[in-house]
Amino acid sequence: MSRPILEVSGLCMRFGGLLAVNGVGLTVQEKQVVSMIGPNGAGKTTVFNCLTGFYKPTSGTILLDGEAIQGLAGHEIARKGVVRTFQNVRLFKDMTAIENLLIAQHRHINTNFLAGLFKTPAFRKSEREAMEFAAHWLDKVNLTEVANRPAGTLAYGQQRRLEIARCMMTRPRLLMLDEPAAGLNPNETEELKQLIGVLRDEYNVTVLLIEHDMKLVMSISDHIVVINQGTPLADGTPEQIRDNPEVIKAYLGEA
């Protein structure tokens, strides 16, 4: 039986007088796809920012594999295997697609100054392996033809996929996607859905996502958490959420 990789309880985030997140709790089991949904401004991205260390939560605990990570800096949490994408894609726009993927491997390659200076065999090998790993993932997300183009010139859907591939370069355990389907056409959304499935099944990555596309959320999620105005409203399987009257009232409309 799977065990929880992420356990969040009583998470609060206060900005001055505004309580943006109030007592949110969620549990993510290993190798599951968990979605967080809620109306605009509900505090979903704020929860993401707390989980990934971009905000220091006012109170609450975040356990990653039973280890408290709340309050750690962003890069420290990322090193523990929690990597995210951003709602508005944040690629290195002037660098090529392949370079974006190389940068993300910074921690895994030979960064010894002297080795790089004199191009030692170990350095060449490490660079070559990084290149191969990047090429592998470019192929996975179907971007091999545009490998040498600056990331900023790629089509929007391609940028989204590149950002996910870039996260995979860091060998994450928990991948957090902030509205990955925003701005994608139905074909691209279908591709994204398959990609997320591949990530979970072949690469053993746990996925936590924020998404507004209900069709995608309902078809892909093992578990759904609903947040409304910073407070948890419901959580359960897609079927439970679909039939929950409160969720329907708050989020899906009062029809």
Added chain:
Amino acid sequence: MTSSIKAKQLKTAFFSALLVLAVAYPILGLKLNIVGIKLEVHGASAPVLWTIFACAIGMFFWQLFRSQLGNAWDAVPKVPGVPSSATNFLTLPSTQRWFVLALVVVALVWPFFGSRGAVDIATLILIYVMLGLGLNIVVGLAGLLDLGYVGFYAVGAYSYALLSHYYGFGFWLCLPIAGLMAALFGFLLGFPVLRLRGDYLAIVTLGFGEIIRILLRNLTELTGGPNGISNIDKPTLFGLSFERKAAEGLQTFHEYFGIAYNSIYKVIFLYLVALLLVLVALFVINRLLRMPIGRAWEALREDEIACRALGMNPTVIKLSAFTLGACFAGFAGSFFAARQGLITPESFTFLESATILAIVVLGGLGSQLGVILAAIVMILLPELMRNFSEYRMLLFGALMVFMMIWRPQGFLPMQRPHLELKQ
């Protein structure tokens, strides 16, 4: 309708002319003379007054007919600008590498034919090239505005001067020590301040540069205060001195080779040492651009948040740029001390930082060829214009303004070498 525009133009023209008079007359038209112990105001000579008047008239007509003149100017066929393909070609890393190589060959050969003074100035230029290359790492590659770079230059210079003065260490031993000392200072300063961004970082570094200078001036016991340290040893060639008479236990260059003493040997030798240091710096920076750390600097400059989300520690990455840049300043500083033979705190004022920064910006951020060209311009021009040295700063300012309008990206900005996926 047209008459109201005419009236408006006339009014603008009249007041512009008046403004010219109001500004120019008190500044240029009046002169203060000291007569005995009194200060007297005299009018300037008639030609000056007439020139001011003519300028005012000129301004009047210029303002009056500006729109017509503008139209006439537009009608004149334009000289075609530099085509974009040529610009693109010139900024390619591979092109610039060939240019740099050609420059190096020329630099290696010409001192044997150049005059003593010219070689000496070239040595000075090379020091600034080195400083420019070092600062380019910090400003151009990592995007951190450092206004106190001269502080590390001073640390390098004083490291060598003090070690030589108190312990009699030679130049070649002290060169790496000076580099390490400067790097250490870069590290110590960088650690607390690199959390700051942009303007704040610039101000803190500016303060740091000044603190070092003032410290050196006031530590009279150790550094000789404002008098500085003199009689610093020159570099030797494997123990061969270039002086007329060698110190005890040393041999001189001309005795060893059995040739007559000539002071130009020393000048050329210093030049070649500087060239060697610049070549090392060029090599290191060229490699850095293609190393993971170089990529990380670029990424950090583009998007710090994304970097953090990928597990990169921004402080460490910035610190590495800061420390490396400081290290190059340390090398340049110890060479400077060796060449001058005398250093005082006044060699390391803020103006030096500004000059180095100007070299980097003028050359084009991140570009090595650009830095070399800009260093030549910035050091050679003042030397060539010694006769009008009072107008140096004016010309300097004009050059900067002109550059901002004409080429805000610098002489020869560089495109970063991109890694390619071979398919």
